[in-house]
Amino acid sequence: SAARRGASRRASFVVVANRLPVDRVENPDGSQEWRTSPGGLVTAFEPVMRTHRGAWVGWPGSPDDDVEPFVHNDLQLEPVHLSADDVELYYEGFSNGTLWPLYHDVVAPPAYHRDWWDRYVTVNERFAEAAARVADDGGQVWIQDYQLQLVPQLLRQLRPDLKIGFFLHIPFPPTELFQQLPWRSQILQGLLGADLVGFQLPGGAQNFVRLVRQRFSYETRRDRIRTPDGRTVVARAYPIAIDSSSMHDLAMSEETAARAQEIREDLGNPTTIFLGVDRLDYTKGLPERIRAFGELVADGAVDPADAVFLQVATPSRERVEQYRILRDDIDRLVGRINGDTGLLGRPPIIYLHNSYPREEMAAMYRAADVMVVTPLRDGMNLVAKEYVACRDGDNGALVLSEFTGAAKELRQAYLVNPHDIDGLKSTMLAAAGDSSRNKARRMRIMRRHVFDHDIDHWAGQFLDDLGKLGPGSDY
Numbered sequence: 352s353a354a355r356r357g358a359s360r361r362a363s364f365v366v367v368a369n370r371l372p373v374d375r376v377e378n379p380d381g382s383q384e385w386r387t388s389p390g391g392l393v394t395a396f397e398p399v400m401r402t403h404r405g406a407w408v409g410w411p412g413s414p415d416d417d418v419e420p421f422v423h424n425d426l427q428l429e430p431v432h433l434s435a436d437d438v439e440l441y442y443e444g445f446s447n448g449t450l451w452p453l454y455h456d457v458v459a460p461p462a463y464h465r466d467w468w469d470r471y472v473t474v475n476e477r478f479a480e481a482a483a484r485v486a487d488d489g490g491q492v493w494i495q496d497y498q499l500q501l502v503p504q505l506l507r508q509l510r511p512d513l514k515i516g517f518f519l520h521i522p523f524p525p526t527e528l529f530q531q532l533p534w535r536s537q538i539l540q541g542l543l544g545a546d547l548v549g550f551q552l553p554g555g556a557q558n559f560v561r562l563v564r565q566r567f568s569y570e571t572r573r574d575r576i577r578t579p580d581g582r583t584v585v586a587r588a589y590p591i592a593i594d595s596s597s598m599h600d601l602a603m604s605e606e607t608a609a610r611a612q613e614i615r616e617d618l619g620n621p622t623t624i625f626l627g628v629d630r631l632d633y634t635k636g637l638p639e640r641i642r643a644f645g646e647l648v649a650d651g652a653v654d655p656a657d658a659v660f661l662q663v664a665t666p667s668r669e670r671v672e673q674y675r676i677l678r679d680d681i682d683r684l685v686g687r688i689n690g691d692t693g694l695l696g697r698p699p700i701i702y703l704h705n706s707y708p709r710e711e712m713a714a715m716y717r718a719a720d721v722m723v724v725t726p727l728r729d730g731m732n733l734v735a736k737e738y739v740a741c742r743d744g745d746n747g748a749l750v751l752s753e754f755t756g757a758a759k760e761l762r763q764a765y766l767v768n769p770h771d772i773d774g775l776k777s778t779m780l781a782a783a784g785d786s787s788r789n790k791a792r793r794m795r796i797m798r799r800h801v802f803d804h805d806i807d808h809w810a811g812q813f814l815d816d817l818g819k820l821g822p823g824s825d826y
């Protein structure tokens with residue numbers, strides 16, 4: 352096995368995230384294996400850890416699982432234990448029932464429960480203690496995402512010698528939404544424990560600085576905050592990226608080309624393959640996109656003998672109520688459209704509720720003529736960047752929601768407002784029917800951007816900045 356047990360080693364570079372890059376999964380025959388964890392955070396961070404080495408502190412993905420520190424595929428992994436109650440109150444509850452919807456523009460109603468908050472505090476303390484154990488003297492610790500916003504301050508109390516960075520992978524909300532949170536001051540104080548707080552977009556960083564100024568009257572200047580204990584905290588945007596060249600190389604391999612051809616044949620050799628790839632999440636705008644495609648078929652603008660929509664959705668947070676509701680909604684919507692408009696052997700929508708290896712994803716991207724990315728709100732959306740990295744030549748079109756971080760960079764995408772079903776329909780048609788020349792030009796510009804701003808560049812910028820801040824610096 353690729354996993355090797357070992358005692359914790361101290362590391363001068365430590366990443367702390369709710370999840371480890373791999374999940375422990377149990378097979379039907381009772382055997383266990385490690386599988387890549389879902390979501391963009393892990394996609395982005397895995398290559399960062401390969402470049403910068405160090406240790407990764409996180410949860411192995413199932414409740415009540417006691418795992419010793421171990422090495423997996425060359426990465427040093429330091430498991431944090433979560434009980435079934437922790438998973439329910441801290442992970443499903445406060446992280447994904449309160450913070451996730453609140454930070455995504457309340458597209459679902461956030462719930463505020465004091466016992467969820469109490470457990471969020473307790474579990475954040477546990478992550479801070481684990482990081483404090485693993486980090487070497489004067490080391491750098493980089494804390495990730497909304498599940499761990501108290502860790503910067505808690506860790507600073509335990510280990511004032513460390514340089515502490517924090518990066519929020521999801522949007523930081525407008526100030527008036529953030530103010531709903533009964534524990535808003537504690538969250539801000541938690542983040543202020545870091546030397547550098549990173550956001551996807553400049554607007555998020557500005558919202559954070561404004562809130563700190565309003566709530567605590569700390570002195571702020573542009574992206575800098577002075578705390579009463581005399582520290583400087585910097586809040587800045589670092590739009591996250593992907594490992595573009597390895598994604599590209601994978602997509603361009605002969606095996607992937609053959610698999611892409613096979614996928615096209617399995618789908619009945621349609622002229623146009625539309626593709627959606629997401630975690631099954633209510634922020635992703637799945638019903639909007641499926642409804643729009645269904646209407647195109649019903650209107651006769653799209654012929655199901657000629658076009659197909661392939662939607663791949665990774666199961667996600669399945670015990671959280673809003674996710675259950677979404678799953679049922681999608682099942683019903685897809686069933687209705689296929690039943691009403693499908694031809695024998697040619698359902699217009701192929702819906703796969705499953706996750707696939709990177710190789711298979713690359714083949715799907717390569718097979719797809721139109722990639723449809725329609726979140727109602729998304730911090731970045733790496734799927735859009737992956738699609739661009741997998742394209743070559745003069746075909747392929749990206750339909751992209753204005754409400755993603757990626758839309759700020761990929762300006763040559765066919766941009767849409769996913770709330771506008773008519774706009775979505777006409778943009779999907781326009782993207783499919785555009786000339787090769789136009790598609791090639793748009794893709795070339797986006798490809799250059801995705802290659803020039805890859806994950807190495809991203810991590811390098813954050814860590815360079817962090818290196819200049821913190822204990823011992825006079826920034």
Ligand code: ADP
Nearest residue numbers: 390391394629630664665705706707732733734
């Ligand atoms: P989020 O982080 O909200 O899930 P992103 O688009 O930023 O959204 O990242 C999603 C990541 O998960 C991408 O790397 C994508 O390739 C991967 N992914 C999404 N759906 C699937 C799937 N069905 N199977 C395998 N990987 C998937």
Ligand code: G6P
Nearest residue numbers: 370389390391392496520521668
């Ligand atoms: C998004 C979040 C990550 C999270 C991932 C998967 O990318 O920003 O923090 O890990 O979704 O979600 P999950 O709840 O399964 O960890």
